[in-house]
Amino acid sequence: MIQRDIHRRFLANARLIVGSRVGFGVLNLVTNVIILHSFGAADLGMVMLLVAYVRVFSDVVKFESWQAVLRYGAIPAEDGDNDRLRRLIGVTLTLDLLTVSGAICVAVLLVPQAAGWFGWNAEIAAIAPWFMIVILFVTNATPNGVLRLFDRVEILALQHGVNAVIRLSLVVLVTVFGDGVRDLALAWFAAFVLSAAIPMVVSARELTRRGLLPILTLRPVQAGLLFPGIWRFFLMSNLISTTPIAVTHLTTLVVGATFGGAQAAALQLARQLTSGASAPIKLLGPLLLPDYARLSGRGEWSMLRDVLVQQLRVTVVAVALVGGVLFAVLPLIVKLAFGAEMLAHIWLFRLLLLATLIQTVGFSLNHAMYSASKGGTALLIQLGAVIVYAAILAGSIGPLGLNAVGVATVAFALVLRGVTLVIGHRLLKKRIGKAGLREG
Numbered sequence: 313m314i315q316r317d318i319h320r321r322f323l324a325n326a327r328l329i330v331g332s333r334v335g336f337g338v339l340n341l342v343t344n345v346i347i348l349h350s351f352g353a354a355d356l357g358m359v360m361l362l363v364a365y366v367r368v369f370s371d372v373v374k375f376e377s378w379q380a381v382l383r384y385g386a387i388p389a390e391d392g393d394n395d396r397l398r399r400l401i402g403v404t405l406t407l408d409l410l411t412v413s414g415a416i417c418v419a420v421l422l423v424p425q426a427a428g429w430f431g432w433n434a435e436i437a438a439i440a441p442w443f444m445i446v447i448l449f450v451t452n453a454t455p456n457g458v459l460r461l462f463d464r465v466e467i468l469a470l471q472h473g474v475n476a477v478i479r480l481s482l483v484v485l486v487t488v489f490g491d492g493v494r495d496l497a498l499a500w501f502a503a504f505v506l507s508a509a510i511p512m513v514v515s516a517r518e519l520t521r522r523g524l525l526p527i528l529t530l531r532p533v534q535a536g537l538l539f540p541g542i543w544r545f546f547l548m549s550n551l552i553s554t555t556p557i558a559v560t561h562l563t564t565l566v567v568g569a570t571f572g573g574a575q576a577a578a579l580q581l582a583r584q585l586t587s588g589a590s591a592p593i594k595l596l597g598p599l600l601l602p603d604y605a606r607l608s609g610r611g612e613w614s615m616l617r618d619v620l621v622q623q624l625r626v627t628v629v630a631v632a633l634v635g636g637v638l639f640a641v642l643p644l645i646v647k648l649a650f651g652a653e654m655l656a657h658i659w660l661f662r663l664l665l666l667a668t669l670i671q672t673v674g675f676s677l678n679h680a681m682y683s684a685s686k687g688g689t690a691l692l693i694q695l696g697a698v699i700v701y702a703a704i705l706a707g708s709i710g711p712l713g714l715n716a717v718g719v720a721t722v723a724f725a726l727v728l729r730g731v732t733l734v735i736g737h738r739l740l741k742k743r744i745g746k747a748g749l750r751e752g
Contacts, residue, residue: 339476341584343483345649347496348577355493357573360580361430362443362497364561364568369415370447371557376549377404381457383549384539386606389461394524396538401519402526403535404454407546412448419444430568435494443501449508455515462522467514475507544688552691555698556724563705563717570709578657579714581650586665604680613743620680620740627673635669663718670725677732686739693735697727 347356381404388396420441427437459467482499490496519525529535536543560583568576607616639662646654646661681690701724708716 339480341649343476343480344581344584346480346483346487348581348650350487351493351496353574353577354572355496357568357575357577357580358430358432358436358493359496359500361565361568361573361576362432362436362440363500364564364576364580365426365430365440366419366444366446366450367557367561368565369419369444370412370451371561372415376552377408377453377546378455378457378460379549380404380539380542380545381454381461383545384542385457385461390606394522398524398527399529399535399538401454401458401524402528403539403542404457405526406528408451408453412451415451416444416447419447430565431573433493435492436497439494439497443497446501446504449505452508452511455511458515458518459511462518464514464518467511471507471510474510475503478506479503548688548691552694555694559698559701567714567717571713575714578654579660579717581654582657582661582664582714582718585645585649586661586668604676613740616680617740617744620676623676624674627675631669631672635665638665657714660714660718663715663722667718667721667725670722670729674729674733677729677736681732681736681739689735689739690732693731694728696731697724700724700727 344356347359381401385397385400388394388400423437423440423444426432427440432440456468459465479499482502483496486495486499532543564576564579567579603619604616607613607619642661642665643655643658646658701720704723705716705720708719712719
């Protein structure tokens, strides 16, 4: 019954997340197509590089505090321990404020160097320091965790929808009435700020309604005693979750600096189209994190294994069916969306799609490892995959050009998912055996 309830709740939230992300992902794609045809790849690439620069700083510093809210808040929320929840949310929120402030300062200081590296024109270089305010809104870590903890994932779906709609609307206005790439960047700025304000406001109202106003404090020793292992969890979850994202954005910056903004735009368009299938999947793993936390906290390892196996079976079937269709129609989609000239990069699109499908399988494995206090193991696996990625990219970007990014991304996905499955199976088998001995 517990497994059925977990699966039913997961499917309900998954339908909401996947439906909204796919639908609004199409709007984002339309937005970029409009820019590509109205302004050209160079201007689109300049905006993409500015956003990638912001993302590097926001992803590195946010410490994935939303995951700590779920990992350490699931059982107190179930037990009605409001004092413990208030202290937990206070710790994560204080950490968010401190790290985001530092990230904004460093990002602003490095803007002059970034402008030279990435070829930003005078307009983009002038607004870039103010654009770094976006870091506060795209980080949005603790509010995200609060909404997930109280099963308000519809607000997260709404946020992405508002972002897509605002951006498309403003880009249309800029196309008709605007005056260059600066106005395009301001459209991105407005979309980020206005959409991210929604989960912030709703999570604050949710905490107020439940009498859970956070106790803002950051006493490391006290927090460590109250929530054993939380600082290690912060470090591990941050490195595990942000490393591949940071590598992605750093790759964009490297491509922009090496080949120019037009090639960076082509890479981003390929990513946006091929990762459309995996964008919702990235949000599905966290849906299971509270359940994994409850099951591991109570030592119900067999149940956790059963939930994982069920998710793997469903995902493999879905990937096989959807992947076959996508590969068949990919050239047609690329031609219709971006023009026949973009077919020159068709192998980049194919390789990134293959990597996306591989990553989709086992989308919740890392979250199961967090719950089992095996974040260090997951981190080592990921670091190994990053090393493989970096070695292949560095060795092949000369002869293969942009296709080197696709080859390296496929290798990263194979190493990450393959090794995680093997080691995760062994770890679960060991935990289940120990639990059986204790029961006996």
